[in-house]
Amino acid sequence: MPWKPKYPDPPSGLWFRIRKSRLAQAVTQNARIAILSALVGAALCWALLSFFTWHPLLILKHIAAFPNCSAARAVGVAPSYRGRPGYWSKLDADNDGISCEVWPRR
Structure with a gap:
């Protein structure tokens, strides 16, 4: 009986490449949203802290x-x-x- 790998090779073909590209698009979109929200939050904090001079x-x-x-x-x-x-x-x-x-x- 020939040796069989424990985990099979990942599927290849057009279906797998399309799925992988959609995943990459989702990750980059989420990263863009996270960066944008971090920048907006930092700007908001800076504006509020500089606007309010009272304790x-x-x-x-x-x-x-x-x-x-x-x-x-x-x-x-x-x-x-x-x-x-x-x-x-x-x-x-x-x-x-x-x-x-x-x-x-x-």
Whole structure:
């Protein structure tokens, strides 16, 4: 009885070459998508980190101060001036640039 290899040779022919080329196309397409998503993610992270100059804790306090002045006082950002964390235009009753004033100006 002649020796028989444990694993047969891979099939050859047109069908196998077509299947192999489709696999190669799928791999390159997935690689392109992965590279593109990595570049977009890096650009997004860079943009967000350069755009926000406030400390992350201040950003959370700013968001927590949105509902009303009681919430702004509870997180410690009231009264707040325009352009600073905790300032929301809806909380500035007299539109003087200071939100959640204790004694409104007359």
